[in-house]
Amino acid sequence: MTSSQDFADLSGNAAAGLSEWERFGVDTSAPHSARVYDYWLGGKTNFPPDRAMGRAIEEAVPSVKAMAKENRAFQGRAVRHLAEQQGIRQFLDLGTGIPTSPNTHEIAEAASPGTRVVYVDNDPIVLAHARALMVSTPASRTTYIHQDLGKPDELLADPALTSTLDLGRPVGLLMIAVLMLVADEADPWGKVAALRDALPSGSCLALTHPTQDFDPESVAKVAEAARAGGMTLVPRTRDEVARFFDGWELIEPGVAPVMAWRPDGEPPADPHAAYYWGGVARKP
Known part of the structure; x- marks a missing residue:
């Protein structure tokens, strides 16, 4: 069983791999609105599908x-x-x-x-x-x-x-x-x-x-x-x-x-x- 401290430790680890997030129930294979938004705001908590979705939307609306x-x-x-x-x-x-x-x-x-x-x-x-x-x-x-x-x-x-x-x-x-x-x-x-x-x-x-x-x-x-x-x-x-x-x-x-x-x-x-x-x- 994972704890809140486990979550906190992982959230502070910018180098955490996809598999580490996945064991907490994070689906890194599909885009999620919060992570796409994080990408647009210049954040670091996003994965390849989120960035791909963000860029696809940017193609339609560059701003x-x-x-x-x-x-x-x-x-x-x-x-x-x-x-x-x-x-x-x-x-x-x-x-x-x-x-x-x-x-x-x-x-x-x-x-x-x-x-x-x-x-x-x-x-x-x-x-x-x-x-x-x-x-x-x-x-x-x-x-x-x-x-x-x-x-x-x-x-x-x-x-x-x-x-x-x-x-x-x-x-x-x-x-x-x-x-x-x-x-x-x-x-x-x-x-x-x-x-x-x-x-x-x-x-x-x-x-x-x-x-x-x-x-x-x-x-x-x-x-x-x-x-x-x-x-x-x-x-x-x-x-x-x-x-x-x-x-x-x-x-x-x-x-x-x-x-x-x-x-x-x-x-x-x-x-x-x-x-x-x-x-x-x-x-x-």
Whole structure:
């Protein structure tokens, strides 16, 4: 039986071979969204199939690495807004991905020491890195759980979540570039609604989602490349993304291109240069 320390030791070993990861249940033979994203962000925790998928998508959208960084920048601005302007002191970060500083807990703690964060992902390699690297300050608390977005009831009942977050107090629910991995027939809107319904008044939802709205032809090629590699990747329109916020109060500027959502400094010259919608909403 392997332990959390085994994971931590392996995650710190940049030279670890594929077979070492495979004994922890990591499928290194097929691309995984978290590792493809890690490749685009310049990380080192990715394997040949991830890099091949990343390059195939780059062929369709050469600026995809810059887009990934803009998506990440939105996350930082959204977390900072929730902590500083909305008074959120608890975060549930779904689809965490491989840690890339600054992470949610680092941004939130800078705004308010004592923040609690639960990270969720379903990839064992993310588990290894999260447990090794996502260490909070003594005043705060950070937990990682291996769960599936597709099972919201199980996720909400997980003891690690319920012992870290008080679901009777407002929670910041983060779903950054994760819902495109859920096909329409799996009802991603219903799954998000189940999570939103479990949160109290004053909670907030921040999400981003890739879209075909800005460049339909190129994004269609991306979706096809993903399918050919065995990955689900569903771009969605602005109206489809807005449905994830149904019944909650959108915070200005509403559902907007991620580059145009409360940018730091001057507004971008071309806010459609990153093919993502983003938004933040508050539960009445």
